[in-house]
Amino acid sequence: MSKFKIIKRNPHQFKKQILEFWEKYLPGTPANRLDWMGKNPAGAAIWLFAIEQKTGKLAGIISLLPKKLFLDNKIIRAGILGDFMLHSEYRAFGPALDLLKAAIALQGQGKFDFLYTIPNLKSKKIAERAGFKSVGQLYTLMRPQETVFWLEKYMSPVAAKVLQWPAMLAVKILSRETYVYCRGDFVELDWSDSSFDVFAEQWKKDQSGMLTGDHQLSYLKWRYLENPESNFRIITFRKHETGDLLGFFVVSIKNNRLEIYDLVAAESRYIYTMIKKITDISKSENCRGVYGVMFDKNPLMTFARKCCFFDIKDDAEIFTSPGSSEDISQWYFTSADRNI
16 A cells, blocks of 8 residues: 655645646646635645655645634634645545645644635545534525526426526516615726725624625735636625715626625625626626525525525535634635635
8 A cells, every 4th residue: 555745845846746637637727826826815825745655656735725714803714625636546545634634734733723625525525534524504506597497407398498487577576686776886896995995894893703704905806806717796886875885796607607706785785786786797698597605604595595596406515624613603605715
């Protein structure tokens, strides 16, 4: 049985191998993502490499991307496990467990307060063996913009086509945002707007007992504007008379899907207005639907369901590392907090 040495190195020492692993195991990952991960305002990504001792061959990789979270004005240093890749030769008796234990050791050294990951079915058992535990369910919700593809799951294509318009009318009638009106203006984010950081800081303070992410402009610029993998739109909602910021949302369109990455509102009544704007964008871009990933304790879940967002049963779980002392049961988790 092979033995492995786990080392922490600057990723550029293994750039060629990382790109080869991405091409083989995470196809479609852009090469400039590597440099982008090193510019994270919360801290550059940490890379661990598993080397087979006998041959010196690279057998596996894992990255830890620092993420700053907040709980009642306390900074929580989280680490997102990602890029968990094993060479095909070492899948059965490889270094998967060793890599995860090495990541946990970094937490023990005080670099992180906790680690989290969203494992697939194959890596879930390995994560559990390393001591990771599920802390809750992630739901993928969808608000249909067209209903044929959805109805075809339950009936013939002919019947689905006949019923598509009655189904869309029913969605509109049953959706709460249809009946909510709040006067305001939607404006693309101005990156020089100093009031945005003031708004983000106040919103964070208002979320008592809720774990939230970083919404400062410096982080959003890196996370979305400079992101090499997707194009994002950050749209602010402002009071019509004064221009005061009332909320904002982040969306991205890919493969005919509009995905909500984040949605923040000064008051809950503005959430419905922003959801209506999002569905309007989806319609104008001919998307099949609006999608969002949310933690089961996220208060946005209630609003989404009242706006006819349905669980499409593409669910996953958040796993956290052993020894995590923070209470993360109440987490404003959205697609913005997934591995990136």
